[in-house]
Amino acid sequence: MAKRDGTLTDPEPNRTEQPSELLRELVAHLRQNRTQLREEWVVRITETRLLTAMTKEEIFAEATSVYDSYVEALETEAFEALQAYARNLSERIIPRGVETHEVVGIVLLLRDVLARSLFAKYQNDFKKLNRILDAYEPAANRIANTVAVGFVQERERVIRQQQEAIRELSTPVLQVRERLLILPIIGVIDPQRARQLTEQLLRGIRTNRAKVVVIDITGVAAMDVTVANHLVQTVEASRLLGATVIVTGLSPEIAQTLVTIGVDLGKMNTVGDLQGGIEQAERLLGYKVETLAEPR
Amino acid sequence: MEVPILKQGAVLIATFQAALSDADLNLLRMGLVQQVVKFRSRAVIVDVTAMDVMDSFASRTLREIAHMIRLRGAETVIVGIQPEVAFAMVQLGLTLEGVATALDLEEGLAYLNEKFKTTN
Numbered sequence: 001m002a003k004r005d006g007t008l009t010d011p012e013p014n015r016t017e018q019p020s021e022l023l024r025e026l027v028a029h030l031r032q033n034r035t036q037l038r039e040e041w042v043v044r045i046t047e048t049r050l051l052t053a054m055t056k057e058e059i060f061a062e063a064t065s066v067y068d069s070y071v072e073a074l075e076t077e078a079f080e081a082l083q084a085y086a087r088n089l090s091e092r093i094i095p096r097g098v099e100t101h102e103v104v105g106i107v108l109l110l111r112d113v114l115a116r117s118l119f120a121k122y123q124n125d126f127k128k129l130n131r132i133l134d135a136y137e138p139a140a141n142r143i144a145n146t147v148a149v150g151f152v153q154e155r156e157r158v159i160r161q162q163q164e165a166i167r168e169l170s171t172p173v174l175q176v177r178e179r180l181l182i183l184p185i186i187g188v189i190d191p192q193r194a195r196q197l198t199e200q201l202l203r204g205i206r207t208n209r210a211k212v213v214v215i216d217i218t219g220v221a222a223m224d225v226t227v228a229n230h231l232v233q234t235v236e237a238s239r240l241l242g243a244t245v246i247v248t249g250l251s252p253e254i255a256q257t258l259v260t261i262g263v264d265l266g267k268m269n270t271v272g273d274l275q276g277g278i279e280q281a282e283r284l285l286g287y288k289v290e291t292l293a294e295p296r
Numbered sequence: 297m298e299v300p301i302l303k304q305g306a307v308l309i310a311t312f313q314a315a316l317s318d319a320d321l322n323l324l325r326m327g328l329v330q331q332v333v334k335f336r337s338r339a340v341i342v343d344v345t346a347m348d349v350m351d352s353f354a355s356r357t358l359r360e361i362a363h364m365i366r367l368r369g370a371e372t373v374i375v376g377i378q379p380e381v382a383f384a385m386v387q388l389g390l391t392l393e394g395v396a397t398a399l400d401l402e403e404g405l406a407y408l409n410e411k412f413k414t415t416n
Contacts, residue, residue: 198383199379203379206379206399209403211399211403233383233386234386238382240377240385240386240392240397241377241399242397242407
């Protein structure tokens, strides 16, 4: 406050400088000291143990391009290029396991490093420093914001993509005969997929008015206790809807899991393979399959 | 709200209209257990299609109804449990053990007809 009062009596010749001029001066300063500032930034990144998933050379290479885009964004005040760069960068580093806090961390570090260099440069001219910071800070914050938002958006995009992949992988509920559904399950079942399977099956029972369901888990190598319990719950829930469930193709490992969690085998109707399961289901439904002629 | 009990041949049908209070459930239990002998019914169907929530008291009452009716010499079928309700019940461990269930009223009647045929 006292300093601001001082400006009234101080005939400062540069007082009328436009913010854009200040930014231009700032950009020139950052361009001049590019090598040194970039180096300092990289040192700070390593010191704070950010981006541990990347090698030193990679950090340096990325830091160089981030620095240049940063300065360019300051100069042009156009953020589209930076936004595209941030998205591109996120695309490359997300699969490497880089976290949001790291990306935000490095951008804030760069902001601090540059601010420090401005302090050093204008330490004898406090008013000028103030004006330079006035111009620098909003732009710098906007850059940090843009990069962080870009990263988070990219991450969300990746997550959405994975969710879609899961949904596509999800298992169809198929009607093979009047009132008989089969549900072949292939691949790893995690709790989320298990829940989805159950929902689909129960809905399928209702819409197809199924009386018997064959769940084939030949394609499931192993199952943890949570999922095994879920399977048992699915069997019980299906019974509440009036449908009998036959589970087929239990691997020895899954049999072991079911025994370990102490499943009440009276409730579980299990048959060795899918064919046996369908035959059993046909018996339950009163079908009789006959060969009419010798197969040619 | 009291649950109406309809007589359909040898079967009594009780249809839940909406979520019921504990007192209503107790009334229903007494009504069914009395009427099953009064009308010499062979079976009771409880239709819960309209229930989108089934708490532990309702679930326990349904099981008690089924067991009491068996002791009175008839059979019970619970019909119309919604898929979401079914899974929620199982997760709470309310599996209605020893109680027959069917998809809807039609299925329940078909199940009983089948059963009457074999026992006749």
